[in-house]
Amino acid sequence: MAALALATGLPFSAEEIAFQAGDQEITIQATARLPALQLMHGEIPEISALQQQPVPLWLALWLKRRGKCRIIAPDWLHPEALEEKLAEEKRSANTFATTPYHYLEIAYELLNTAEDDLERLDPNRIRVALADLEDTRRAKIGRGLRTIDQTVDHIRLPDISATELNSIRGHADSKDGVSGV
Amino acid sequence: MADFDDAPSSSTSDDIERLRIVCVNERFAPELLPHEAELIKRLQDMVEEQEKRISELRADQSQSRLIYELEKERVMYRLSSYLKARICKIKRLALYLASPEGADARSHMTDKEQTFHNKYVELYKEHVMLEAWGHASAQALPPRVKDIASAAELLAKPPNIQTHVFCVATRACDPIVLSSGRVVDQLARGEVAMLPYAPLRPLLANGDVQLC
Numbered sequence: 001m002a003a004l005a006l007a008t009g010l011p012f013s014a015e016e017i018a019f020q021a022g023d024q025e026i027t028i029q030a031t032a033r034l035p036a037l038q039l040m041h042g043e044i045p046e047i048s049a050l051q052q053q054p055v056p057l058w059l060a061l062w063l064k065r066r067g068k069c070r071i072i073a074p075d076w077l078h079p080e081a082l083e084e085k086l087a088e089e090k091r092s093a094n095t096f097a098t099t100p101y102h103y104l105e106i107a108y109e110l111l112n113t114a115e116d117d118l119e120r121l122d123p124n125r126i127r128v129a130l131a132d133l134e135d136t137r138r139a140k141i142g143r144g145l146r147t148i149d150q151t152v153d154h155i156r157l158p159d160i161s162a163t164e165l166n167s168i169r170g171h172a173d174s175k176d177g178v179s180g181v
Numbered sequence: 182m183a184d185f186d187d188a189p190s191s192s193t194s195d196d197i198e199r200l201r202i203v204c205v206n207e208r209f210a211p212e213l214l215p216h217e218a219e220l221i222k223r224l225q226d227m228v229e230e231q232e233k234r235i236s237e238l239r240a241d242q243s244q245s246r247l248i249y250e251l252e253k254e255r256v257m258y259r260l261s262s263y264l265k266a267r268i269c270k271i272k273r274l275a276l277y278l279a280s281p282e283g284a285d286a287r288s289h290m291t292d293k294e295q296t297f298h299n300k301y302v303e304l305y306k307e308h309v310m311l312e313a314w315g316h317a318s319a320q321a322l323p324p325r326v327k328d329i330a331s332a333a334e335l336l337a338k339p340p341n342i343q344t345h346v347f348c349v350a351t352r353a354c355d356p357i358v359l360s361s362g363r364v365v366d367q368l369a370r371g372e373v374a375m376l377p378y379a380p381l382r383p384l385l386a387n388g389d390v391q392l393c
Contacts, residue, residue, distance in 0.1 A: 009208035009266065022255070023201065037245060038234060039252050040227050042194040062251060068244075154365050157347075157373040165347055165373060165393065 011169040017162050021105035022058035028069040057106065064114050071114040076100060077107055078121055082129035089136045094144075096137060096159035104134065104163045137161075141168060196223050200259050202391050207266040209347070209392040210385070211340040211378055213274065215289045216267070224260060228253060271298050275305060276337035283339070305336070342379045348390040349373045357381070 012020075034047040039059075047053045052072060055063075063069040075081055076099065088097040100106065107130050115123050141164060148155070157165065203217050235249050271294060277283045278290075279302045290298060343360065350368035357365040357380050368374055373393060384390040 019255075019258075020201070035242070035245060037248060039249070040193055040231055040256060041197050041252065058251070058255065059248065062248065153359055153361050153363060153377060155375040156365075156368075157375065158369070160373050162393075169347070 012162075012166050017102075017166060018105050018109065020162065021102035021109065022056060022061075024057045024100070024102050024106060025054045026057045026060045026074065026106070026110075027052050027054045027072040028060045028063060029072060030063075030069050031067060034063070034068065057109065061109060061113050064117075070117045071110060073110065073118055073121055074100075074106070076103065077110065077118075077126060079125040079129050082126060082133060086129055086133045086136060089133060089140075093140070096140065096157075098159050099133075099161055102162050104130075104161060137164060138167075193227055196220060196227065197256065200224055200256070200263065204259050204263045204266065206385065206392045207263055207270075211342055211344045211346075213267065213270050213278070213286050213289050213340075214385075216291045216294070217263075218291065221260065221263075224256065228256060267294065268297065272301060272336075274336065274338075274340060275302050277339050278302075280337065286340075342382070343377050345375050346378045346381065347373060347375050347393050348381055348385075349393045350390050351388060354384060354389050357384070 028047075029052045030047040030049055032049050036046040037044040041056060044053065044055055044059075060069065060071055064071055076085070085097050085099065107126070110118065111123060111127060111130075118126060141160075144155070145168060199217075199220055203214075203220065207214055231249060231253055235246055235253075238246050238249075271278065271290065274283070274286070275298065278287050278298055287295070287298075350370055350372050352370050354368045356367055357376065359365065359377060359380055365374070365376065368390070381390055385392070
């Protein structure tokens with residue numbers, strides 16, 4: 001089995017997934033004027049105080065830690081939206097509700113680094129809804145994996161998220177063992 | 182669903198995004214993919230250009246400097262991940278790549294990778310085979326035992342291209358026929374699926390799917 005586990009790359013570490021989520025765009029509101037930036041990623045125009053601008057998450061978090069911006073919570077992170085998503089998730093036993101690919105990483109980064117910007121939205125209500133959503137989806141994945149045997153040679157996973165996908169990588173490898181390839 | 186930008190331009194941000202894709206593809210593809218020489222060269226030039234920009238910043242622009250450095254490190258981290266993923270694979274497939282069957286895959290290596298590979302195989306053989314078996318008579322041992330002891334079998338195997346991988350469709354893909362004869366209906370843009378690697382090869386090469 002050890003050899004089979006090497007057949008493809010190792011799963012990502014939590015840090016690697018968080019790194020990847022860093023490329024996602026998020027809207028910030030500058031607390032004071034921010035000069036224009038010539039990033040390799042592309043140019044970010046000058047942002048005047050209180051003006052909003054989408055930037056990569058890694059930059060938003062860097063600025064936030066230095067008190068240079070507020071982070072505007074994406075609509076899907078609002079507790080009402082998460083609770084609605086959770087209800088949708090529970091209505092369907094076999095399919096996932098649509099969430100951003102990096103929803104967990106972005107949500108936890110913002111709860112950890114920018115909790116004060118989520119104050120108005122009730123961060124604890126966000127945490128509860130997020131944990132319920134995560135659990136409901138994880139249970140769905142677990143049920144799905146139990147139905148896999150050697151007769152299954154492909155699985156469609158619309159709307160699975162990055163962390164969820166990474167959590168089942170080991171199963172893809174053991175599947176190769178089962179089918180005896 | 183994952184987001185994809187349809188804009189067909191080739192700006193610097195496209196190269197940064199492309200690096201993300203080739204990095205993940207290389208990590209999860211069982212075989213050694215063709216080296217992305219042009220992309221890597223462009224990115225190295227971009228990093229150099231950015232270093233020049235950083236060196237020209239004034240003393241009062243320390244915030245921009247720190248941000249530029251951080252972004253540069255992110256790009257260089259990905260570049261090194263890409264190169265490391267390839268070297269890992271070259272080591273894992275070392276004896277296969279040195280064999281006649283590995284000729285095609287061998288052509289996917291850069292000159293530097295080939296130098297690494299040649300020396301690695303040489304050292305490996307010298308160390309494991311000659312040291313252990315070369316000068317001793319191993320006639321008394323059954324060949325099977327000798328084989329396992331040398332552990333060469335594993336490195337000599339071709340990559341298992343039937344292994345399952347996760348992929349995401351970057352545009353609506355035509356149905357995929359698996360070796361079992363089963364047909365996977367069209368994948369929608371942004372849809373993730375777990376499939377055997379072999380039938381995905383052409384789709385991966387033309388960018389219809391990315392590994393994830």
